[in-house]
Amino acid sequence: MGSHTGTTLEQLARSIEAHKEGLWAVNQEIHTHPELNYQEVHAHNTLCDFLEKQGYTVTRHAYGLNTSFEAEAGTGTGPLIVYNAEYDALPEIGHACGHNLIATSSLAAFLATAEALKANNANGRVRLLGTPAEEGGGGKIALIKAGAYQGADACLMGHPGSRVGTLDGVVNARCMARAGTTITFRGVNAHAGNAPWLGRNALDAAVAAYTNISMLRQQIHPNQRVHAIISKGGEQPNIIPDLTEIQMFVRAETDTALQDTCQRIIACCEGAATGAGCSVDFKWAESYKDLQCSPAMNDRFHLHAQADNLNYLASPPTVSGASTDQGNVSYELPSLHPGFLIDVESPEVGPHHPKFAQAAGTRSAFDAALQFGKLMAATGCDILDDSSLRENMWTEHRQKFSNKASKI
Numbered sequence: 001m002g003s004h005t006g007t008t009l010e011q012l013a014r015s016i017e018a019h020k021e022g023l024w025a026v027n028q029e030i031h032t033h034p035e036l037n038y039q040e041v042h043a044h045n046t047l048c049d050f051l052e053k054q055g056y057t058v059t060r061h062a063y064g065l066n067t068s069f070e071a072e073a074g075t076g077t078g079p080l081i082v083y084n085a086e087y088d089a090l091p092e093i094g095h096a097c098g099h100n101l102i103a104t105s106s107l108a109a110f111l112a113t114a115e116a117l118k119a120n121n122a123n124g125r126v127r128l129l130g131t132p133a134e135e136g137g138g139g140k141i142a143l144i145k146a147g148a149y150q151g152a153d154a155c156l157m158g159h160p161g162s163r164v165g166t167l168d169g170v171v172n173a174r175c176m177a178r179a180g181t182t183i184t185f186r187g188v189n190a191h192a193g194n195a196p197w198l199g200r201n202a203l204d205a206a207v208a209a210y211t212n213i214s215m216l217r218q219q220i221h222p223n224q225r226v227h228a229i230i231s232k233g234g235e236q237p238n239i240i241p242d243l244t245e246i247q248m249f250v251r252a253e254t255d256t257a258l259q260d261t262c263q264r265i266i267a268c269c270e271g272a273a274t275g276a277g278c279s280v281d282f283k284w285a286e287s288y289k290d291l292q293c294s295p296a297m298n299d300r301f302h303l304h305a306q307a308d309n310l311n312y313l314a315s316p317p318t319v320s321g322a323s324t325d326q327g328n329v330s331y332e333l334p335s336l337h338p339g340f341l342i343d344v345e346s347p348e349v350g351p352h353h354p355k356f357a358q359a360a361g362t363r364s365a366f367d368a369a370l371q372f373g374k375l376m377a378a379t380g381c382d383i384l385d386d387s388s389l390r391e392n393m394w395t396e397h398r399q400k401f402s403n404k405a406s407k408i
């Protein structure tokens with residue numbers, strides 16, 4: 001495809017094919033040992049051991065994160081692309097988000113790209129970055145802060161989804177921005193039978209806040225989401241609760257719209273607290289930004305998918321209600337994040353469904369991940385080979401994020 005690595009899809013396919021059984025073993029090892037946010041020790045060790053056996057130098061516990069790692073190949077001064085590997089799972093339902101397939105596809109793309117660079121003595125560098133804790137832990141936000149993407153030209157990864165009809169994937173998968181907060185209401189304890197008038201009921205404040213937010217839902221954009229639980233509701237019925245807590249996520253198509261809705265939610269809670277004679281405070285987690293992938297990279301990826309006779313949709317009609325910390329990465333540097341589709345039992349089985357965990361462990365899902373990894377590697381090689389592509393990607397990126405004028 002390019003003038004430097006000179007790779008073709010067939011060469012990348014041969015490279016991945018040669019590692020197939022090793023990749024299958026890694027994929028199964030991660031899938032059968034699901035680990036939560038920042039506890040992905042087994043996945044970390046499995047991936048690092050595999051890479052070292054292949055002769056790569058691996059930095060374990062990279063960037064101060066115990067379950068992150070980094071491996072790099074290529075020459076020291078050339079352009080640099082980063083493949084992100086996720087491998088965390090969900091409580092109770094294991095790899096129901098299929099992150100074992102993300103690790104596998106990015107590992108396959110890394111190996112194929114590194115081998116293409118070596119075989120052609122080409123100028124460029126490729127990195128595999130272990131990105132823990134996507135499911136709520138914001139691992140990539142910590143990695144951004146630690147400088148993990150500094151000096152990189154592009155970041156590539158993908159995410160599995162459920163096959164719909166004859167579609168093999170979605171190029172420009174879009175995800176929402178997401179804010180998360182813990183809201184605490186504080187009132188005054190009192191005996192609920194003997195002297196309730198002395199109390200200030202923090203549960204009333206929480207219930208009123210929840211009701212205010214439920215009414216607000218009619219006045220926000222239909223493709224926004226507000227979802228919450230009352231995680232602390234008091235101790236027992238004969239004590240007026242002095243402390244209650246709501247945990248909430250808010251999602252919107254853009255970071256700007258998200259901030260606006262969050263302000264309205266704050267007002268809902270403050271009004272409720274005032275009415276109940278209570279105080280309220282908010283503990284906001286780092287928000288996940290909306291996914292803004294590089295159009296130039298998307299186009300290049302789509303051409304490779306078409307050349308491989310795969311049916312990828314260029315862009316879905318609506319923004320998915322899911323969110324990812326890859327959104328934050330996409331604000332930092334040109335990024336790719338297609339969806340690749342795997343076979344599931346029935347159409348209602350999607351990510352975060354227990355049966356999606358089963359689907360993510362099959363040989364056919366593994367094959368889909370390798371096929372996707374090959375397309376990602378072809379796109380990565382184009383970026384390494386083609387300085388005008390890199391220039392286009394960065395021009396687009398700077399225009400989109402004009403407040404972030406310089407390459408990080």
Ligand SMILES: [Zn+2]
Pocket residue numbers: 097135351352
């Ligand atoms: Zn998920």
Ligand SMILES: [Zn+2]
Pocket residue numbers: 097098099134159351
């Ligand atoms: Zn996921």
